[in-house]
Amino acid sequence: MDAVTLTAPRAHPTRDRGDAEALARLAKVDMAAVDALILDRMQSSVPVIPLLAEHIVSAGGKRLRPLLTIAAARSATADRPDADLTAALKLAASVEFIHTATLLHDDVVDGSERRRGKVAAHLIWGSATSVLVGDFLFARAFELMVETDQIRALGILAQASSVIAQGEVLQLTRAHDLNLDQETYLRIISAKTAELFAAAAESGAVGVGADPKTTSALRSYGLNLGLAFQLADDALDYGGSSEALGKNAGDDFREGKVTMPLLLAVARTRGREDAFWDRTINGNQRTDDDFRRARELIVGTGAVSATLDAAGEYADAAKTALGVLPNGEWKAALERLADFAVSRAS
Template identity: 50%
Template sequence: MSSNVVSMHGHKKADTTAAAVDRLQALVADQMKEVNATILKRMESPVALIPELAGHLISSGGKRLRPMLTLASAKMVGYEGKRHIGLATAVEFIHTATLLHDDVVDESTLRRGKKTANLIWGNQPTVLVGDFLFSRSFELMVESDSLRVLKILANAAAVITEGEVLQLTTANDLKTSEDTYLEVITAKTAVLFAAACEVVGVVAEGGKEMEEALESYGRFLGIAFQLVDDALDYSARQATLGKNIGDDFREGKVTLPTILAYRRGSDEERKFWKRTMERRKQEDGDLERAIQLINDHDTLNDTLERARHYGARAKDALAIFRDSEAKEAMIDIVDFCISRAY
């Protein structure tokens, strides 16, 4: 590991929990085939560019974690219907649409180790295909024949956009509070995790306690997931995950590692952060300096400590469900999400 990249030492190593994804995939494999078939079917369009562009991202090796959580939740609560197949597809379409839009907004060039759609086809087709996928997701929601499901997923889609806009307003603002940061990541990431699980409680007709437990699990897992993502942006692990190190820094995106480093820094260090993040005047060597300051103030480990806290809350939310293979898999996925940092 190069000396200018932060090393993050954790409780669990990635190789001990990576199998959690394999177990979850095996658990829902048959239903995931149905979801994948539905994805392909609903991506069809006489306009050839739409399935081509959408397929570029959908087939790019993402783990499909959110739809898998929908399927695993259904298994855990003993739901035996079919409505969760369409809902898992709707969740994946919402997620894919937001990624397409995010890459345009962030001017990203790399996603999961591949060139982004906006880099290949341009911004306009990418945004429009994202809109197409949102529309398809709403069709699938309506087909669930549940106004409550429609409300949960439609609200999630709206809140994700609010989170992205809030992030734009806090970009380059080093005075962003940790509470505002948590508000941003809850909206842009955790809300979809929450909805992916909560809708299962609705279609399973499990009552308020079940719905709330599933929603809490998804929300806390989503917060932990994003905290780890934001820590990874300053870590050598990022390169192994097919992403550039320091994208957030280059974009002036204020995340918890930088919020904490700015607060703990000397006057001279704060001047550095203001120049590079607020005024976006960056020079060669600035990313290395940022990583060094983050290392000096131990802000990555503190970010991961918070992720572990939310991960523990996610696991506790599942306490109302009886022990099962599905429940165990959903607990293990929490450890996997956090272990990505190590």
């Protein structure tokens, strides 16, 4: 294959590629403090708990959600470099605990085999232990939040937790439904993914006593960023705009999971490919050849680029929300993160 054809035309050729590194660098010291808190508070005298928790927590991932809490707190106090971040650090660790608890339960619910490049915890310690350690981390999150004495931040994260659980149930009951409309799909990912991004940023702002305008802007940034990330992830699962497949590409299809690119392709091939989709998604019969064919249809109908267009719009909305914040390195880094959310799939 000709090297020139390796990359399909970009959905947004003018979009800055952005990066997540600028933010990670700025937040390095704060995130080290968050990591220390996480490590300290996942301890228990019941030996398997820290073992299992460490397995998933130390695998790390990007710590994107607590990073958002810190970034929100820092950007809201850009004019107060000596602002007290004690509460925000604890809220950031709480956010990561909530996220980790949902991952543990998700993997049990989906029967997933891998998580963060490692064997999923429930395959090592059993589903029962994974469920209970998830419960423990969730409870620990609330214990940590109580320490901040910030009942408003607590309310934000409690509500987010109930929204997430409802989103999970909604997804579970509609996961293989080819008739899912786009609105319902967006409702699912808003609840499952974007809500915690929103709450992470909002609670960081609340944790440093930001004014309502700033707080609401940061919440809006988080929500839109979360949607952009999820939609770009959905596109990446079919290779994004690149012809080269990423290492986890095909996972959604293999699990028969209905995502935006698939929904769009199903709609755009209505009357032509119904039997194929019915067999592979509703009928749960999927081979590697089927994935190749699904990908052809999804890329060929423009479903991937339409998904990336939508992701781009959410990223733009995220950046727009930041408008009310004073300019500075934190704001700039958040803008670059929004661009990166989409460009990594382009």
